[in-house]
Amino acid sequence: MLQLSRDDLVQAYIRMRTIREFEERVHTEFAGGAIPGFVHLYAGEEASAVGVCMNLEDKDYIASTHRGHGHCIAKGCDVEAMMKEIYGRRDGSCGGKGGSMHIADLSKGMMGANGIVGGGPPLVCGAALSAKTLKTGGVAVAFVGDGGSNQGTTLESYNLANVWNLPVVFVVEDNGYAESTASAWSVGGSQLKRAEAFGMPGREVDGHDFFAVYEAAKEAIDRARAGDGPSLLHVKLNRYYGHFEGDAMTYRADGEVEALRETVDSLAAFRTRVTETGLLEGRQLDDIDREVAASIGQAVTAAMSAKAPSEEDLLTDVYVSY
Amino acid sequence: MAKKSYRQAINEALAQEMRRDPTVIVMGEDNAGGLGAPGEDDAWGGVLGVTKGLMPEFGRERVLDTPISESAFIGAAAGAAATGLRPVAELMFVDFMGVCFDQIFNQAGKFRYMFGGKAVTPLVVRTMYGAGFRAASQHSQCLYPIFTHVPGLKVVLPSSPYEAKGLLIQAIRDDDPVIFLEHKVLYDDEEEVPDEPYTIPFGEANLTREGEDVTIVAMGRMVKFANQVADGLETDGISCTVLDPRTTSPLDTDSILESVEETGRLVVVDEASPRCNMATDISALVAERAFGALKAPIRMVTPPHTPVPFAPELEDLYIPSPEKIGAAVREVMEHGA
Ligand SMILES: Cc1ncc(C[n+]2csc(CCOP(=O)(O)OP(=O)(O)O)c2C)c(N)n1
Numbered sequence A: 001m002l003q004l005s006r007d008d009l010v011q012a013y014i015r016m017r018t019i020r021e022f023e024e025r026v027h028t029e030f031a032g033g034a035i036p037g038f039v040h041l042y043a044g045e046e047a048s049a050v051g052v053c054m055n056l057e058d059k060d061y062i063a064s065t066h067r068g069h070g071h072c073i074a075k076g077c078d079v080e081a082m083m084k085e086i087y088g089r090r091d092g093s094c095g096g097k098g099g100s101m102h103i104a105d106l107s108k109g110m111m112g113a114n115g116i117v118g119g120g121p122p123l124v125c126g127a128a129l130s131a132k133t134l135k136t137g138g139v140a141v142a143f144v145g146d147g148g149s150n151q152g153t154t155l156e157s158y159n160l161a162n163v164w165n166l167p168v169v170f171v172v173e174d175n176g177y178a179e180s181t182a183s184a185w186s187v188g189g190s191q192l193k194r195a196e197a198f199g200m201p202g203r204e205v206d207g208h209d210f211f212a213v214y215e216a217a218k219e220a221i222d223r224a225r226a227g228d229g230p231s232l233l234h235v236k237l238n239r240y241y242g243h244f245e246g247d248a249m250t251y252r253a254d255g256e257v258e259a260l261r262e263t264v265d266s267l268a269a270f271r272t273r274v275t276e277t278g279l280l281e282g283r284q285l286d287d288i289d290r291e292v293a294a295s296i297g298q299a300v301t302a303a304m305s306a307k308a309p310s311e312e313d314l315l316t317d318v319y320v321s322y
Numbered sequence B: 001m002a003k004k005s006y007r008q009a010i011n012e013a014l015a016q017e018m019r020r021d022p023t024v025i026v027m028g029e030d031n032a033g034g035l036g037a038p039g040e041d042d043a044w045g046g047v048l049g050v051t052k053g054l055m056p057e058f059g060r061e062r063v064l065d066t067p068i069s070e071s072a073f074i075g076a077a078a079g080a081a082a083t084g085l086r087p088v089a090e091l092m093f094v095d096f097m098g099v100c101f102d103q104i105f106n107q108a109g110k111f112r113y114m115f116g117g118k119a120v121t122p123l124v125v126r127t128m129y130g131a132g133f134r135a136a137s138q139h140s141q142c143l144y145p146i147f148t149h150v151p152g153l154k155v156v157l158p159s160s161p162y163e164a165k166g167l168l169i170q171a172i173r174d175d176d177p178v179i180f181l182e183h184k185v186l187y188d189d190e191e192e193v194p195d196e197p198y199t200i201p202f203g204e205a206n207l208t209r210e211g212e213d214v215t216i217v218a219m220g221r222m223v224k225f226a227n228q229v230a231d232g233l234e235t236d237g238i239s240c241t242v243l244d245p246r247t248t249s250p251l252d253t254d255s256i257l258e259s260v261e262e263t264g265r266l267v268v269v270d271e272a273s274p275r276c277n278m279a280t281d282i283s284a285l286v287a288e289r290a291f292g293a294l295k296a297p298i299r300m301v302t303p304p305h306t307p308v309p310f311a312p313e314l315e316d317l318y319i320p321s322p323e324k325i326g327a328a329v330r331e332v333m334e335h336g337a
């Protein structure tokens, strides 16, 4: 916490609130039928993306998952362009060609949400290899779900990052479920023992606690930046919505989500911590809440009235040269 | 006969074969669902509910949920198939074959030949394919030409609920590895489907419309479009044959050639990317073996050579439409009147 200035804290809160507001709005808009396709919401998990990305710069890379909106926002992607992308608009982040599951902005070090579980970790090894070879001083972070932690590509990446001594951090976001299947069942062994077996330090982190994530990520990222190799964070957290929008969540216990919102909400915890310690005032946070809500509202309005791509867009962007 | 959806027809085929043969097992991500979770058991039945109800009847020993480890479980299904079981493994979206293709094409697909005819691998990989769901580039592909390309694999594309049930039972009873591709847009389509088990043999095309002027070969969801087009053009005095090959491997080349011999005109409709797809394959077949019968150039109706776009406006332009198929038929009709 020592390293975080008041400005940093304000930044962190803005990003977490932006993610929450973005996801709550997308949830409502999706239910109203305005948004096409598969949408996976990150609400509830904000402290992980923001706690990690507060340690990163534009030259650092992250790879995300299908549940990518939070990682995008935390890494600095333009929120209005993201919303437009989710609506499939021509001036969305990806020209309307990608949608929710493929939002990317390489200029911000965001290598994309990903429709393929386990798609990201190998890519991050590549980004880290570039950083190492080109001596940019950059690091690369792979966000992986508990489900994604069982993919061969993920486990191979653990090994590759170690044998190549790459500046990588693997952030396993364990929200307890992969679709309807519990991580308590699907993960053999443990995340930390897996890290150890591949020769990396691993730490378990409370993913509802921004400060805990920030500090653990700082240690891992500093280590990577110093050339001391990869590490793994096992971040335990919860998602507030279904696997995707439209999931009735019958596999969850009755009242599970309500209880989580009541007891371990990351935004509420952040607020308590910074106001009780006198670092920020409640009023300041209220103002942020209002401003963020207004800006997300504006993003939705802009997205709704934005133009769809047209026929000529269908054939472009397949190759650099033809 | 009761009306059943494509989803129900597939579910019924699985249940009936599991009742008939204790070596038939089902596996896949969330195929029962809720495993280890505090809520409902059998919560999902696969992502679109196709396997729902199987676990309560057959138990967790025969309906296996899997971690998200496609290489491992598709490969395990292949290994189990070669050693006494008849696994039906669900690869949630065909796009995910990227993760596990080795186990399909280097392992399962080659055992028989490499081992000198000694292996029997009665594996079925059920997988969902196709555009139309706004699911974007990594969840909308067809990819069946890639499986068709591999000697040793059989490739099945059921175009309706009736077809789905009969072809899936055939697939489960077949002794070779079968890739069974379910079009995601068809799951809620309904038609009359017999309650009792029945099989539809592989390599026998289905003649869904009989006509004299043009042969339309279409597969999967495109059969529906081709039938619509044929019915619409009837009123304009253009009479079309529609052939659904049902399986791209084996392919019923005889029926295609015979039909083109009669009509002299061919339109092939294929939802897969246009290079090296079924349209090019079938066109080459006809150009080589029925060239003399052709009155018009062959027309292929396919998407453009691009990934599947997300925006609904673009995806609708991407998918071969009844309008495009109709235009192609009219075009070939301008020749050899
Ligand atoms: C290779 C592959 N297999 C399966 C899927 C389908 N799928 C999408 S998300 C998901 C669950 C992922 O769970 P987890 O990694 O824990 O992430 P979470 O959804 O909990 O954020 C599955 C099975 C996929 N997209 N890609």
Ligand SMILES: [Mg+2]
Residues within 6 Å of the ligand: A145, A146, A147, A173, A174, A175, A176, A177, A178, A179
């Ligand atoms: Mg998860």
